[in-house]
Amino acid sequence: xxxxxxxxxxxxxxxxxxxxxxxxxxxxxxxxxxxxxxxxxxxxxxxxxxxxxxxxxxxxxxxxxxxxxxxxxx
Numbered sequence: 029x030x031x032x033x034x035x036x037x038x039x040x041x042x043x044x045x046x047x048x049x050x051x052x053x054x055x056x057x058x059x060x061x062x063x064x065x066x067x068x069x070x071x072x073x074x075x076x077x078x079x080x081x082x083x084x085x086x087x088x089x090x091x092x093x094x095x096x097x098x099x100x101x102x
Contacts, residue, residue: 034098035097035098036064036095036096036097036098037056037061037095037096038093038094038095038096039093039094039095039096040070040072040091040092040093041091041092041094042089042091042092043092044067044092046092047067047092047093047094048067048094050094051063051094051096056096059098060098060099061096061097061098061099062096062097062099063094063095063096064095064096064097065095067092067093067094068092068093069090069091069092069093070090070091070092070093071089071090072089072091
């Protein structure tokens with residue numbers, strides 16, 4: 029993951045701990061990001077055309093999802 033200036037960053041991980049540790053590993057806090065909500069398992073789909081949702085992988089799997097949003101400057 030490169031140094032991002034995106035307003036929101038989402039991390040997908042096979043394990044809860046890996047998703048949570050990414051906050052520290054990538055220094056998201058120092059870069060102005062905060063965790064949004066809880067880190068919970070999600071089933072991931074990719075929609076390439078309206079009405080054609082497909083699983084993102086050959087075999088459906090669950091990923092823990094951690095979403096980080098850039099804090100507003102005060």
